[in-house]
Amino acid sequence: MPDNVPDGRGSGSQEKDQPRRRQARGERRIAQLLEAAATVFTTTGYTAASTNAIAREAGVSPGTLYQFFPNKEAIAIELGGRLMHEMRETYGEALAPVDPATPLEEAVGAAVDRFFAFNCEHPVFFALMHGPDIPGRITEEHDALHASLLSRIEGLLSSLLPDAPPADLTRTANMCLGLYKAGLELALAHEGAERDGYVQELKNVLVRYLEPLVGGRLGRAPGTGP
Amino acid sequence: MPDNVPDGRGSGSQEKDQPRRRQARGERRIAQLLEAAATVFTTTGYTAASTNAIAREAGVSPGTLYQFFPNKEAIAIELGGRLMHEMRETYGEALAPVDPATPLEEAVGAAVDRFFAFNCEHPVFFALMHGPDIPGRITEEHDALHASLLSRIEGLLSSLLPDAPPADLTRTANMCLGLYKAGLELALAHEGAERDGYVQELKNVLVRYLEPLVGGRLGRAPGTGP
DNA sequence: CCAGAATGCGAGCGACCGCTCGTGTTTGTC
DNA sequence: GACAAACACGAGCGGTCGCTCGCATTCTGG
Numbered sequence: 001m002p003d004n005v006p007d008g009r010g011s012g013s014q015e016k017d018q019p020r021r022r023q024a025r026g027e028r029r030i031a032q033l034l035e036a037a038a039t040v041f042t043t044t045g046y047t048a049a050s051t052n053a054i055a056r057e058a059g060v061s062p063g064t065l066y067q068f069f070p071n072k073e074a075i076a077i078e079l080g081g082r083l084m085h086e087m088r089e090t091y092g093e094a095l096a097p098v099d100p101a102t103p104l105e106e107a108v109g110a111a112v113d114r115f116f117a118f119n120c121e122h123p124v125f126f127a128l129m130h131g132p133d134i135p136g137r138i139t140e141e142h143d144a145l146h147a148s149l150l151s152r153i154e155g156l157l158s159s160l161l162p163d164a165p166p167a168d169l170t171r172t173a174n175m176c177l178g179l180y181k182a183g184l185e186l187a188l189a190h191e192g193a194e195r196d197g198y199v200q201e202l203k204n205v206l207v208r209y210l211e212p213l214v215g216g217r218l219g220r221a222p223g224t225g226p
Numbered sequence: 227m228p229d230n231v232p233d234g235r236g237s238g239s240q241e242k243d244q245p246r247r248r249q250a251r252g253e254r255r256i257a258q259l260l261e262a263a264a265t266v267f268t269t270t271g272y273t274a275a276s277t278n279a280i281a282r283e284a285g286v287s288p289g290t291l292y293q294f295f296p297n298k299e300a301i302a303i304e305l306g307g308r309l310m311h312e313m314r315e316t317y318g319e320a321l322a323p324v325d326p327a328t329p330l331e332e333a334v335g336a337a338v339d340r341f342f343a344f345n346c347e348h349p350v351f352f353a354l355m356h357g358p359d360i361p362g363r364i365t366e367e368h369d370a371l372h373a374s375l376l377s378r379i380e381g382l383l384s385s386l387l388p389d390a391p392p393a394d395l396t397r398t399a400n401m402c403l404g405l406y407k408a409g410l411e412l413a414l415a416h417e418g419a420e421r422d423g424y425v426q427e428l429k430n431v432l433v434r435y436l437e438p439l440v441g442g443r444l445g446r447a448p449g450t451g452p
Numbered sequence: 453c454c455a456g457a458a459t460g461c462g463a464g465c466g467a468c469c470g471c472t473c474g475t476g477t478t479t480g481t482c
Numbered sequence: 483g484a485c486a487a488a489c490a491c492g493a494g495c496g497g498t499c500g501c502t503c504g505c506a507t508t509c510t511g512g
Contacts (some may be wrong), residue, residue: 023489071470
């Protein structure tokens with residue numbers, strides 16, 4: 001785990017040889033600031049979020065914030081990095097086992113449930129990934145995660161459709177991810193039972209979309225056949 | 227058609243009794259400014275777009291811009307209004323005829339094609355509706371269009387599913403719209419044959435999602451049955 | 453043809469934002 | 483306890499942005 005946050009004060013000479021010795025207090029402040037940033041980013045979006053507001057939310061002064069982060073972008077990058085790390089663990093569990101014996105409905109349902117739980121626990125994730133107002137560097141992180149997710153889905157699909165052209169596989173993976181994001185947005189916009197309803201609909205969409213592709217390759221729940 | 231744009235100079239006393247007599251030159255400038263705003267909004271988004279940039283794009287001074295629009299928000303509102311007007315005409319054609327004899331695939335395909343053509347002709351539309359960075363008033367217009375679209379889809383669905391609970395109908399309509407937006411985003415991100423491929427996949431998603439709901443109520447293309 | 457309205461200009465005002473800097477406080481080390 | 487490094491503060495700098503104002507120019511009705 002890359003615990004070394006890029007320094008704020010070291011104005012650009014050394015980067016790797018002087019990792020800026022941190023005290024326990026500093027690490028706590030960093031976590032505190034990232035949590036505050038997550039809150040502000042979630043409510044106002046990245047561009048509209050002011051560093052002063054983040055500092056205020058964290059209960060520190062603007063100067064203190066810049067003790068630990070060289071600029072506003074670095075805050076989002078570090079936050080995105082930690083999120084991606086946790087995400088990798090989550091969807092590692094969610095998408096890794098391509099057990100070809102489980103019914104499609106179960107596989108899709110389990111994957112959606114895991115991803116959805118992650119997005120509920122980390123609302124910033126959606127805000128950072130979905131926002132079209134995000135400048136330069138963060139896009140790289142975004143693209144990295146996107147590509148990573150996509151290749152996972154693609155791999156999963158290729159094990160179900162070994163005889164499909166790669167281009168179709170990529171397109172199908174993109175569709176799945178896009179459909180998930182759409183369903184996620186709808187589900188997050190509702191609460192309680194209604195939310196669960198949208199999650200179920202999302203699963204229906206994905207299952208029905210993929211079912212004709214995998215054909216009879218995967219098992220189907222008994223009683224649903226013609 | 228509401229041709230009266232809210233005045234810029236009349237600093238807030240009269241609004242309806244003094245519609246600010248316009249010359250032909252003024253109307254031309256307004257159209258010119260809206261076109262420039264559409265360009266800038268499309269490329270940079272609403273919040274990042276500066277009024278000076280819009281004026282520069284239109285080839286006029288900032289002061290001239292504020293002769294016709296009281297503030298930046300009014301530009302987006304007027305633009306959104308005109309877009310909504312044109313949209314209503316388009317999807318009036320796209321969704322109005324609920325001919326219960328046409329196959330589901332044809333109906334969905336035609337609707338998607340019309341909407342997609344509209345979004346290709348007016349890229350601003352997607353930028354204004356999809357951006358999470360849009361302040362206050364515009365959201366009202368957005369919600370109005372959203373609700374309008376939704377009730378149309380809902381009505382269309384209810385004619386196919388007369389015995390479904392209203393709550394399910396609303397949810398299904400929301401899903402359709404969300405799925406369309408997701409597919410639109412993917413299609414717009416590609417070009418040429420790849421774009422067409424995504425459009426086709428979007429149609430597949432919608433048809434397969436709705437097919438089990440409408441059951442055998444609508445006709446199916448010959449040769450696709452079991 | 454001319455008075456007044458509509459249109460056009462662009463320097464610049466006030467507000468805010470990202471970020472800095474000088475200074476003061478806390479913490480770890482000997 | 484002394485010294486340095488890390489931490490904390492907050493006024494404020496430079497810059498941008500939305501928007502204004504005074505004034506010049508063009509159109510239009512009588």
